[in-house]
Amino acid sequence: MSRLENAGVSREIREHFNEVVELRRRLHQHPEPGFKEERTAALIRAKLRGWGVPFRPLCGTGTVALLEGARPGPTILIRADMDGLPIREETGVPYASKVPGMMHACGHDGHVAMALLAAKLLRKRRASMRGNVKVMFQPAEEGPGGARPMVEAGVLERPAVSAAFAIHLRNDLAVGKVGVSDGPVYASSDDFRITVTGKGGHAGRPHRAVDPVVAAAQIITASQNIVSRQVDPTTGAVVTFGTLQGGTKANIIPDRVEMQGTIRTFGEKLRRQVARDLARIGKNVAAALRSKVDFEYRPRYPSVVNDPALAERVRTVLRGALGARALVHQGRSMAGEDMAFVLREVPGVYLFVGSMNRDKGLDQPHHCARYNFDEAALGVGVQVWLSLAGALLGV
Numbered sequence: 001m002s003r004l005e006n007a008g009v010s011r012e013i014r015e016h017f018n019e020v021v022e023l024r025r026r027l028h029q030h031p032e033p034g035f036k037e038e039r040t041a042a043l044i045r046a047k048l049r050g051w052g053v054p055f056r057p058l059c060g061t062g063t064v065a066l067l068e069g070a071r072p073g074p075t076i077l078i079r080a081d082m083d084g085l086p087i088r089e090e091t092g093v094p095y096a097s098k099v100p101g102m103m104h105a106c107g108h109d110g111h112v113a114m115a116l117l118a119a120k121l122l123r124k125r126r127a128s129m130r131g132n133v134k135v136m137f138q139p140a141e142e143g144p145g146g147a148r149p150m151v152e153a154g155v156l157e158r159p160a161v162s163a164a165f166a167i168h169l170r171n172d173l174a175v176g177k178v179g180v181s182d183g184p185v186y187a188s189s190d191d192f193r194i195t196v197t198g199k200g201g202h203a204g205r206p207h208r209a210v211d212p213v214v215a216a217a218q219i220i221t222a223s224q225n226i227v228s229r230q231v232d233p234t235t236g237a238v239v240t241f242g243t244l245q246g247g248t249k250a251n252i253i254p255d256r257v258e259m260q261g262t263i264r265t266f267g268e269k270l271r272r273q274v275a276r277d278l279a280r281i282g283k284n285v286a287a288a289l290r291s292k293v294d295f296e297y298r299p300r301y302p303s304v305v306n307d308p309a310l311a312e313r314v315r316t317v318l319r320g321a322l323g324a325r326a327l328v329h330q331g332r333s334m335a336g337e338d339m340a341f342v343l344r345e346v347p348g349v350y351l352f353v354g355s356m357n358r359d360k361g362l363d364q365p366h367h368c369a370r371y372n373f374d375e376a377a378l379g380v381g382v383q384v385w386l387s388l389a390g391a392l393l394g395v
């Protein structure tokens, strides 16, 4: 029995396995940055056109394909992100990136290839489908974020989407395994900037100045109190200062210090609380030390939250298709993901497909120059898409 067959991948998908691998490798050779996925979009659209799958471009390089079932029913959405990363590839594989300084180092080439083959195979099932499948090829997941503009441009309308799903390959999960969890999957991710203003002066006469360096240090220290003392310890949150800039010379007290950082939380209530806590600490600590602060808060991504009932449904479907041993519980991550903007509007599930194979040395982390995955995961991913569509649309 082949490895794919063993993993529960159907004969139909196994017969098309070379095609999904070939697609992935073509995409892998031409990684493109967010909103500049021109070549990627052209390949996606040419394939869809060739297979007779209707689609429309959305938000520049984004594409929405629609597979309409012959019978009425709900519309489900499957999402694939398309962008590469500014990393110089060091895998040495024959299909390595041909674009200097750019690499598909997160597996988005695989996501696109899986969604494309799923679209091709679902097209053959339209006569028996009760409802529709929308496929969302999304730009710029790695930033600045393509999901939000696509939602605003109506990706969830005409026809209205009732449930949405996304797969991410995962190189710390063995190939053949699938991770589906309830509730929060990825944290919300927001940035802040705190500018502390004092009064510059001679380092030897600090009493004549107002030192913003000392105030900034106290603000950083006091902020550690947020996660340790003000957030429910069973929930978890992160406040990280990533930059600290100020001053020009050892014997000068500067006028100003600027700090930038990020806040990660689960859930909107805690998200607002942590931002408020940080603003209050900044303002009051600075005031106590005779400085002033300017607090700038930039909300980026909400948290990705799986719908528990749908997650249970997905597990049941995948247990049937791939076997009970394939399913694992996947813990939460403090990383951010812009699929959050889709799952904020409609219920859905963000799931992980294992792509690690230690025996073949395919276990490097995502966003690493030596990242590569076991392509058998592509077969499993297509199986996930077909099994889900089949179960939800009664094929």
Ligand SMILES: [Zn+2]
Binding pocket: 106, 142, 366, 367
């Ligand atoms: Zn990534």
Ligand SMILES: [Zn+2]
Binding pocket: 106, 107, 108, 141, 168
């Ligand atoms: Zn990614």
